[in-house]
Amino acid sequence: MFISIRLSLNWAIYRAQCLKQFDLWGTRLSLTEVVDQDSKVEVNPRSQALTTGPLLREIILENFMSYEYARIPLRPGLNVVCGPNGSGKSSLLVALSVALGQAYTERSRKLSDLIRWGKDTARVTLVFDNYPRKGRRPISHSQSDLYMISRYLKRDGTYWYEAEHRAVGKAEIERILSEFGINPDNMLIIMHQNMIEEFSITDEQQKLKMVEEAVGFQGYRENILEAQAKLSKLLSEEEAISKFLQDAEQTLQYWKGEYERLIRRRELSARKASLDVELAWAHVGRISTSLESLGNKIERKTERLQRMEERVQEAAMLVENRRNRVNELRLEQERLFYTIIALEKEKTELDILAKVSGSLSSQQASKALEYEEQPSSKDSPLALSVRLEHKIEESNSRLAALRERLGRSIESYVESSVGKAVLEYQIESLKGEISELEAERRDVQRQLADQIAQAEEVGSRVQTSRSPQEVSDE
Known part of the structure; x- marks a missing residue:
């Protein structure tokens, strides 16, 4: 610096x-x-x-x-x-x-x-x-x-x-x-x-x-020199102790080997007994896990069955509502169709009357037409015919729109009916699966009872997270 x-x-x-x-x-x-x-x-x-x-x-x-x-x-x-x-x-x-x-x-x-x-x-x-x-x-x-x-x-x-x-x-x-x-x-x-x-x-x-x-290295040099002096002293002491340790090491190694072999035999015997007990209860744990898995499957499928039955009820209500809607539209279509026929008939009569008499008085036209709107005394048969033509066109437009709505309602009704039928089929299939799982669970429960009896003969219950294969490999 x-x-x-x-x-x-x-x-x-x-x-x-x-x-x-x-x-x-x-x-x-x-x-x-x-x-x-x-x-x-x-x-x-x-x-x-x-x-x-x-x-x-x-x-x-x-x-x-x-x-x-x-x-x-x-x-x-x-x-x-x-x-x-x-x-x-x-x-x-x-x-x-x-x-x-x-x-x-x-x-x-x-x-x-x-x-x-x-x-x-x-x-x-x-x-x-x-x-x-x-x-x-x-x-x-x-x-x-x-x-x-x-x-x-x-x-x-x-x-x-x-x-x-x-x-x-x-x-x-x-x-x-x-x-x-x-x-x-x-x-x-x-x-x-x-x-x-x-x-x-x-x-x-x-x-x-x-x-x-x-x-800033002056302190480091002093520390190094001090450490070097301490190291020299320790090395001389180490040399004397090292010779003593070499003599003791040979005797110690012999008896250490004998003692280790004895301890190892005891450990292996105890470990084998422990593994036998663990293996027996590992089989119990495996069967218990299978039984628990079956119970969870049955519970999930039962909950799913309940949800599907609720959906079927909702689908049935929807089908009924759409059927009623289709019937209402059909009835309205029929009424509108007859109204158009009546208007066509009145228009035809007016056209014939205009050709035969040339022109009718307002009073005669009123008597000839029975319609919800009463024409004035000044309306001619030709004017009345034109007005009827407009009403017929308006009614035809309403009829076309009504037919389109009726078509969509019929499609919705059919779609809802098919969905309801599919749900009913799925419910029947799910009930069959639940029955099969119930039978399988009863079999596993019997196996578990037999395995617990065998494990208790080997030793007291122990908790293990290993599979029977892992215990057997060890």
Whole structure:
């Protein structure tokens, strides 16, 4: 875990060559964006993976070096800040090292010189992301979503720390950073420009320790060494005990074999007796299941018979209703037919009368026609004939519609009669099936009584869910 700030193009190339072996590390402290007109941010896309520790979300600078007030928002991963010389990139790294209390910075600089010219107090604030991850906050002792650590610098040389707006000592800050897994004195955490040479001359073992501490593996190394010492002690004790056990093992194996054979013979004898009893009662269970199945079949068929008898009654009522409807339509058809014949007869008489006399008086026409509507004295035989023609056509239309309705009613009547006959046939067949099942059930009941008597001679009743074939196979 390290922070890389690119001060210039040449410096970035040199730095990348020195540290490319650590390119895959994720960062907990990472600069992602600087609020500066002349700076821009480059983010390594391979370092976007979030860590489980708290992430540095923002750096706030107040009256610090060239910054009067600046807020630097951050993102997870490896971040590179680039810009021209004098744009304030080094100031960011110095601010971060001051806030974390890096010993190198405090030895090499006078902290009061870092205060902006003309100001008495400077402050550097680190804002850590403490949002819950998988139901747990990275900083467990704080319930805030954002955790802030601030360092104040005074022109008179005094300074102090604040954590969550509460004044704390440097020892408390070191403890908090230790919980984060951050050692600001590790060159791989914060590396200034003139620390490259120091890092290059460091021996390989020390570099490895720095790497382990930076990525959080230092505790694992200590645990491995401690476990290795315990393992060596246990191996020496194991060797002495192993020889003793080998001697005892030979004697134990002989008597163990004899004892196992004896136990096995007893178990097999007891198991055979148990299986004989289970087999006898398994036959009882099989017959009982068959008897129960027959009873269920008879019950279902009886319920079905009751439903079908109810349907037959409903079908009989439906047939009777449709028969009455057919008779009513036939009677209405007959009445309408005779009405049409009477109208035809009256029309024929009027036609003959009109031809014979030429024209009849209204009174004569009234006497010649006996119809439910009395014509006026001004109606002629021809007019009366036309009116009768209309009535005949209307009656014929009604007769055609009545015949169609009668045809549909006859079809419904026939369909209902056939359905009723089918139901009656099915009822008779179902009664025969029920009788056969009743006879079969009586036979099975006799078999069950015989099997129970035989099973009781073998042993007391036992419950088993296995079939006789499964018991016999065992």
